[in-house]
Amino acid sequence: MYEDKIFVPPLKIQGIKTKLVPLIKQNVAITQNTVWIEPFMGSGVVGLNVAPTNAIFADTNPHIISFYNQIQEGSITPHIVRNYLEKEGEKLSRYDDKYYLEVRERFNDSPNSLDFLFLNRSCFNGMMRFNRNNKFNVPYGHKPERFSKAYITKIVNQISFAEMKIKTNNWKFVCQSFEETISSADENAFVYCDPPYIGRHVDYYDSWDEKKELKLCENLKEFGGKFMVSTWDYTAYRHNEYINAIWSFCHKINKEHFYHLGAKEINRNTVVEALLMNYVPKNNCNEFAMLNQQLSLFNYNYNVG
Numbered sequence: 268m269y270e271d272k273i274f275v276p277p278l279k280i281q282g283i284k285t286k287l288v289p290l291i292k293q294n295v296a297i298t299q300n301t302v303w304i305e306p307f308m309g310s311g312v313v314g315l316n317v318a319p320t321n322a323i324f325a326d327t328n329p330h331i332i333s334f335y336n337q338i339q340e341g342s343i344t345p346h347i348v349r350n351y352l353e354k355e356g357e358k359l360s361r362y363d364d365k366y367y368l369e370v371r372e373r374f375n376d377s378p379n380s381l382d383f384l385f386l387n388r389s390c391f392n393g394m395m396r397f398n399r400n401n402k403f404n405v406p407y408g409h410k411p412e413r414f415s416k417a418y419i420t421k422i423v424n425q426i427s428f429a430e431m432k433i434k435t436n437n438w439k440f441v442c443q444s445f446e447e448t449i450s451s452a453d454e455n456a457f458v459y460c461d462p463p464y465i466g467r468h469v470d471y472y473d474s475w476d477e478k479k480e481l482k483l484c485e486n487l488k489e490f491g492g493k494f495m496v497s498t499w500d501y502t503a504y505r506h507n508e509y510i511n512a513i514w515s516f517c518h519k520i521n522k523e524h525f526y527h528l529g530a531k532e533i534n535r536n537t538v539v540e541a542l543l544m545n546y547v548p549k550n551n552c553n554e555f556a557m558l559n560q561q562l563s564l565f566n567y568n569y570n571v572g
């Protein structure tokens with residue numbers, strides 16, 4: 268459960284927490300028997316690395332859930348993915364963006380997990396964005412040899428890793444809203460939430476607004492067990508006013524993070540991330556966390572002052 272190496276999942280998504288996994292792992296409050304509940308699983312990088320024995324992973328994006336369910340059922344395997352990517356990658360190298368658009372259209376007409384993986388790993392900036400009609404609308408991410416041998420092997424290894432974790436643990440993947448997921452959680456469970464960032468992302472399968480942020484906070488209070496929420500604290504230009512407005516009962520740990528994903532300039536800047544917890548986190552017990560918080564405040568005042 269406490270391995271140092273961070274495993275990268277086969278799916279990419281804006282706001283992926285790969286770099287924050289070590290901090291999250293150090294501060295989650297779980298034991299061997301705790302049920303891990305992740306209502307906003309996205310790429311799955313957090314749960315796959317925390318690797319709890321029992322878990323429920325949920326998301327409103329049906330393509331993510333069906334992708335992981337198919338790995339669990341065995342209809343997506345490293346071997347199947349390699350064959351598929353070699354075949355489709357070869358067509359992509361011949362017809363370039365024309366072929367990308369053909370796969371995108373095929374996926375939007377009749378979604379399937381392999382095409383979802385193909386689009387996710389060849390689109391612009393690893394974005395996972397859908398229009399109002401839930402059609403995938405990210406353009407092609409031009410690169411010579413998009414699906415090179417080395418790239419295919421990298422993806423296949425990521426599938427193998429996910430498969431191994433899914434098959435050796437007792438995990439469920441469900442397509443549902445956070446309200447349903449949290450209301451079904453027993454108070455002995457641990458809930459880790461990484462919702463779309465309020466005031467920053469609007470291009471997920473489901474949009475996010477103040478009503479949802481308030482509902483999330485209310486649902487977590489009602490749940491009664493321990494939880495952790497990932498959110499943003501501040502950038503050089505503004506801060507997240509909801510932290511003081513609704514999450515002030517939580518303990519907070521900060522970490523600076525540079526986002527490479529996302530087309531908008533505002534999503535490609537340094538953001539100070541916050542982990543909010545309704546219990547005293549391990550890092551709070553030492554001076555580092557206090558120093559880190561003071562430093563964050565200093566940076567914020569310095570940047571906006």
Ligand SMILES: C[S@@+](CC[C@H](N)C(=O)[O-])C[C@H]1O[C@@H](n2cnc3c(N)ncnc32)[C@H](O)[C@@H]1O
Nearest residue numbers: 282283284307309310326327328444445461473
């Ligand atoms: C920030 S991403 C999660 C990223 C994930 N922690 C990672 O590192 O890959 C937020 C996720 O929440 C999902 N989502 C958006 N609205 C939701 C809702 N109302 N209920 C459940 N999931 C939702 C999105 O589809 C997206 O996958």
